[in-house]
Amino acid sequence: MSSTDNSYVRTEMLPEREAPTGNVGIVGWIRKNLFPDVFSSILTLIALFFIYQLLAGLVPWLTGGIWNASSLSECREIIGDGPAAACLAVIHERFWQLMYGFYPSDSYWRPNLAFILLFAAISPVLFDGVSRKMFIATATVPFIGPWLLWGGSFWAPVTAALGFVVGYFVYKLVAKSMNNLLALILGPLAAIIWWLVISGYVSSGLASVIPLGLEPVASRDFGGFMLAVTLGITGIALSFPLGIVLALGRLSDLVIIKTLCVGFIEFIRGVPLITLLFVAQVMLSYFLPKGTDFDIILRVMIMITLFASAYMAEVIRGGLAALPTGQYEAADALGLDYWQAQRLIIMPQALKISIPGIVSTFIGLFKDTTLVSIIGLSDPIGWVKLIQSNSEWTGVVWELYGFVALVFFLFCFSMSRSSMYLERKLQTGHN
Amino acid sequence: MKKTVFLGALTIAGLAATAAMAGTLDDVKARGQLNCGVSTGVPGFEAPDANGVWQGFDVAVCRAVAAAILNDSTAVEFIPTTGKTRFTALASGEVDMLSRVTTWTFSRDVDLKFEFVGVNYYDGQGFMVPKELGVSSVKELDGATVCIQTGTTTELNLADYFRVNGMSYDPVPVETNAETQTQYLAGACDVYTTDASALAATRASFEAPGDHVVLPEIISKEPLGPLVRHGDSEWADVVRWTLNALIAAEELGVTSANLSEMLAGTDNPEINRLLGTSGSLGEMLGLDADWAARAIAVGGNYGEVFETNIGASTPIGLARGLNAQWTDGGLMYSPPFR
Structure with a gap:
């Protein structure tokens, strides 16, 4: 009995075998995600067909694009009877105008430098390894930036x-x-x-x-993406603190402050941005005494900031509401006063919760800056129209709008990516 | 005591504001720059070129005025205005004059308190259709779909014209001219209607202009001209007579080529008065004697300005038509320089 032969029982582990080639690697991924069953396979094929159609049209159109021509008709001559191609010469010729508008070309370094300084200013927020000394940049850029853009006395x-x-x-x-x-x-x-x-x-x-x-540069000469970015960044930078104050005001126990904040937020949110811009452009001209030179871009900046801050306030209020009451009570229990509690306990958490909402508002604000073309400022959309008004380029549509869309996408996509990065970085939960 | 000071300051501020309003000519001279309201781009009439310099038929008027006053045709700040913001910009003093394809109408002149100083282009609303439609007259367009820019006089003219002729149409509202082109080319509408000058410019930009015909009917009067604020006649005079000087120069045969020759003195007393070699017309305007010569020197006389910007040799290729001199059967007619 004891000498029963158990040789059919395996005594050592078999070496692990490779998974079947059909289940791993690219083939596996394709099988799992694209062709798991009949219905999905059909959908995949349809999608592939449309993607192919799109690329088959778009890629030759772009790669065959014409970069050197002085007018649309010249482009058409070059293309002749060949396949459709983009007339990218318009972008080539008018690139700097789409970027800087009428800004003097020998001073392009000024907005560029201001933009670089801006990155220096936000780097301590975005990256860990940056020295705390960079906060000096954060403090000085709000003063140096406008000086670089508008010029004048130092x-x-x-x-x-x-x-x-x-x-x-x-x-x-x-x-x-x-x-x-x-x-x-x-x-x-x-x-x-x-x-x-x-x-x-x-x-x-x-x-x-x-x-x-x-050398001073008049606001009138700001244009193209430089104008959009200037308006966007001023709006973002100013609406954020204003939004925090408004959100706190709305939650305040002081009746007057609370009423003022609620009234402001609800009024601004009840009015379309374009109406506010018309107020800035048209109504203020009537209210102010004749001959008052109240810079139009400044007026628009104020309106955009007020508009964004109302939305920002509600986003931050959402973050404050999501915070457990225990946090407030804990702050009280530690004997912190109102501002200390806000600064050390409430705000850091509430703002972290609201990052996606805040960045959404930023992106929305940046895209909303294109509305200023309706009141006659030459932002990228305004410049597209100005360029189309040259008889050489009348009729160029896809190339110009496509370019503007591409640049806007780059800006907005990088903002959204940095917000996700920031969220991951500030992640303190356990999951 | 404090109250008096405050009231005094207020009065001075008020006076200063009135003074600032009183003389646009003096303001322009003091500023050393003319603020000229233009549109946000109309082919041939106003658009910045590749170097960011404004060019066009309306722009030329601004430059001529700047040259007449300041002796510098580049001392102009061009301020783009849209159809919605143009009148406020002028009324509030943001611009000194508007020169932007604006139709002279009764209500704009009287009710909005502006002063149209003349007409630099007689336009009218026309129609364009694809050739394959086989239409030869607007009368055959009953039931057509029409691409129409909203909020313009074109929209109203169209409604009036079709009602008077007992026809119906199907409007496709669009916002901008560029959008209209795209819609029309995509076949969203049968008919494209706007001012005849813009129609010609648009047709010229098509890939196959021959496939589209402009119908012969012109259904409205659109006299386009520069305008200034009511109540500053001295300023209005300067702009009006600068425009007239360009028109008269063509009639009298003064061109940018023979200007220096003419300035030496001619046998024609009217030319001499116009160019300031005799008489004191410039002084009466508050300018110096050769103001008109400087205005003409910028881009030549009216006919030359027309030819460079919108004439037959340009892609826009407009014929003079109504805009020929009265001596050639057109409507361009300057009052005498006397």
Whole structure:
């Protein structure tokens, strides 16, 4: 009994075998995802057919595109009886106009530099390895950027920045010697007085001692993608803090603040952006005294910022609402005051929750900047129309709009990608 | 005491504002630059070229005015305005004059408080159809689908014309001219209607212009011209007579080629008065003697400006038609320089 031969029982593991070639690699992937059953296979074939049709038209059209011609009719001559081809010469000839509008060509480095500085400014938020010193860039770019774009005396941004310093010192001084509320009023007041009254004298005084400046460029000359990006970034940068304040105001216990914030948010959200732009362009011209030179781009920036901040406020309020009450109570239990609690506990979590919504608002805002072409500003869409008005290029449609769409896609796609990256980076959950 | 200071400041501000309004000519001289409202692009009439320099038939009027006043045809800030923003831009003082394919109508002149200083192009609404439709007159278009730009006088003219003639049509509303072209070429509508000048420009840009015909009927009057604000007649005079100088120069045979020769003095007293070699017409306008000569020097006389921008030798290829001199059977007629 004991010497039963158990040799049919395997005593060692078989070596692992390769999975059947049909189930792994490309073939496996295709079988699993594209042809798992009859219905899916049919759908796959139909989809492949349409993709082929699209590419068969698009690829030769683009690769056969004509880059060197001075007019649409010349393009057509070159193409002759050959297959349809894109007249990309229009992009070649008008590229800089689509990018910078009427901005003086010897000063293209200024918007470029401003754009690079902007990346330096947001790098501490996006990347871990960046030195904390980069926050200096974040603090200076809001002053240097506009100066680079519009030019003028170097002392204007310096004195503008000094306004914040003045406000801060007054606040500190009053807060130390008298009470906090008074400091909260007097600090900003001092800064406003500085900006409105004193800064003009200081900056012109400094300019007469050390004349340092760039050739001024009128807002009128801003155009193309530079205008879209300038409007978009100003809107994004200003609407974010404004949105936070509005969201907090809406949740505040103070009746007046709450009513004001709710009223503002609901009013702005109840009105289409294009209406606000018409108010900026048309109505304000009637309200302001004749001859007042209130820069049109500034007006549009203000309107876009107000519009975006109302949406931003609601997105952030969503983030605040998603936060468990325990977090608020924990902050209270630690003895933190309102601002400390917001800064250290509530906001970091609420903002993280709202990142997708915030970035959606940013992308929407950036795309909405094309609406300014309706009020006569030459953004990329406006420039497409201006280019089409040259008798050489009348009738070019796909190439120009396609190019604009492509550039917009690049901007929006990279924004959406960085938002996903940021979300992953800030991920603190356990899943 | 404080109140008085405040009221005083207010009064001065008010006076300053009125003063700023009073003399557009003085403003332009002080600024050293003319703010000219143009459209956001119409082929042949206004568009920036590859170097970002504005070119076109309407643009030439702005440049002539700038040259007459400031002796510099490039001292013009061109401000693009849309059909919706143009009148506000002028009324609010954002631009000194509008020169942007704007039709002179009663309500614009009277109700909107503007002053049309003349006509630089007599246009009218026309129709274009594909040749294969075999239509030779607008009267045969009963029941056709028509691509029509919304919010324009074209839309109203079309409705009027079809009602008067007891015909019906099926409108396809579109927003811009470029969109209209695409729709028309895609066959979304049988008929494309807009101003005859734009029709010609559009047809010229087609791949096969021969496949489309412009019907002979012109169903509306569209006198296009520069306009200024009501209530500043001195300024209106400057713009009006600059335009007239270009028209009169063609009639009198003054061209950019023979201008310097003519400036030396001629036997024709009217030419001498126009070019400022005799008389004091410039002084009466608040300008110097050779204001008109400078305006003509920019792009030549009216006929030359026409030929360079929209004439038969350009892709747009418009015939003079109504825009010929009155001596050639057209409507271009400048009051005498006397």
